[in-house]
Amino acid sequence: MSYIITDCNADLAAKGLTPCDSTEISNNKPCLQLQQQESFHQLCQGATTFRPIQALVCRNSETKQSLVFTPDLIISSCQEMSTKDPNWSLFQCYCCCSDYDLHTFIVTPFGDTAVQLLDVGNPVLVGTMTANKPTWSSMDLVFTSGIPVTNENAIVMTFDNNQTLTVTSDHVFLRMNSKVIRAEYAFVGMKIMGAEGNPVTIKSISRQTMDASVYNIAAVSTFDGSIDNHLVCSNGIISGDYTLQINFDTLNASLVDESAA
Numbered sequence: 059m060s061y062i063i064t065d066c067n068a069d070l071a072a073k074g075l076t077p078c079d080s081t082e083i084s085n086n087k088p089c090l091q092l093q094q095q096e097s098f099h100q101l102c103q104g105a106t107t108f109r110p111i112q113a114l115v116c117r118n119s120e121t122k123q124s125l126v127f128t129p130d131l132i133i134s135s136c137q138e139m140s141t142k143d144p145n146w147s148l149f150q151c152y153c154c155c156s157d158y159d160l161h162t163f164i165v166t167p168f169g170d171t172a173v174q175l176l177d178v179g180n181p182v183l184v185g186t187m188t189a190n191k192p193t194w195s196s197m198d199l200v201f202t203s204g205i206p207v208t209n210e211n212a213i214v215m216t217f218d219n220n221q222t223l224t225v226t227s228d229h230v231f232l233r234m235n236s237k238v239i240r241a242e243y244a245f246v247g248m249k250i251m252g253a254e255g256n257p258v259t260i261k262s263i264s265r266q267t268m269d270a271s272v273y274n275i276a277a278v279s280t281f282d283g284s285i286d287n288h289l290v291c292s293n294g295i296i297s298g299d300y301t302l303q304i305n306f307d308t309l310n311a312s313l314v315d316e317s318a319a
Contacts, residue, residue, distance in 0.1 A: 275300060
């Protein structure tokens with residue numbers, strides 16, 4: 059999705075501000091990394107989308123690459139890099155407050171990764187079901203996309219593993235009976251399957267008026283009627299990938315929880 063670079067940069071340019079994200083390097087997105095810092099997140103609390111936030115990065119004037127460090131390390135780290143290559147220097151620029159849900163983490167072979175940092179080609183762990191237990195293996199993503207949601211289909215769910223997910227009504231969860239259910243049919247007290255096959259209970263469900271976006275990912279673009287390889291782990295909870303989500307209505311009835319009928 060072009061939101062982060064294209065839309066944000068256009069808005070910053072209209073305000074006469076220099077963006078941190080470079081359109082010259084497609085995989086260099088310092089603003090996405092900065093949004094993971096607590097100090098940045100605090101500045102964006104309650105802010106509207108595209109509110110400009112001043113940032114300091116270490117930028118290479120020749121390659122246009124920007125590196126992000128924590129506020130306590132940015133100056134010393136960039137100075138150290140500059141001694142080895144004078145093209146590196148501190149660069150003051152701006153990022154936009156994002157409407158992405160910054161608290162959704164996907165399990166990958168290298169640990170949990172914020173969903174908005176994942177790109178096509180990045181590996182994630184995908185699940186297959188055997189005797190009501192998930193088995194995880196690594197596969198590369200073939201699809202990633204962020205979509206905006208409006209208040210009528212933005213659902214905020216909290217769980218007893220102290221995690222929260224913001225999802226759309228057609229988001230797919232895996233229940234303890236290894237059947238899938240859409241978020242719109244979930245209810246407080248329902249048990250969803252966790253990463254180890256453990257039960258995770260829904261504590262609250264609310265539809266909130268908010269400007270938000272959710273991220274869709276998939277490691278397999280084709281669908282053969284099976285949920286295998288279409289399961290990912292987000293915030294310790296098993297969810298269906300985007301391919302499963304858009305093919306939900308074609309599933310055999312034996313795979314769909316009765317609550318979703």
